[in-house]
Amino acid sequence: MNIILYLSISIGIFFSVLNFYLSFIEKKEYKTSGIPLLGSLTLFISLFFINNNYLFYIIIIFMLMDTGGIHWFIVNILYNYFMSKQKL
Numbered sequence: 030m031n032i033i034l035y036l037s038i039s040i041g042i043f044f045s046v047l048n049f050y051l052s053f054i055e056k057k058e059y060k061t062s063g064i065p066l067l068g069s070l071t072l073f074i075s076l077f078f079i080n081n082n083y084l085f086y087i088i089i090i091f092m093l094m095d096t097g098g099i100h101w102f103i104v105n106i107l108y109n110y111f112m113s114k115q116k117l
Contacts (some may be wrong), residue, residue: 030111032060032092033054034078034079036077037071037074037075038071038072038075038084038088040067040068040071041067041068041069041070041071041072041075041088041092042068042072042088042091043068044064044067044068044071044095044097045068045069045072045092045094045095045098046091046094046098047068047092047099048065048068048096048098049094049095049096050097051096052097053096064097065097065098065102066097066098066099067097068091068095068097068098069092069095069098069099069100072088072091072092072095073092075088076088076089
């Protein structure tokens, strides 16, 4: 079980860092990795099986950093909604 857990954490961290890199560092046409929810979803599921507090907080940091996650999607929707109201 630990091997599967650490494998899913490493896949989630990889896609989270890749989404962050493509969104903020690499200034090309591509904005996400093509699999936007995979990083956040695997890290979120792995939080339920973690016993180490340090690893728990590290996973939270990588989840927040993932720009392809559902939390960034909700923030983007709210931002566009409030910005469109100011233009009226």
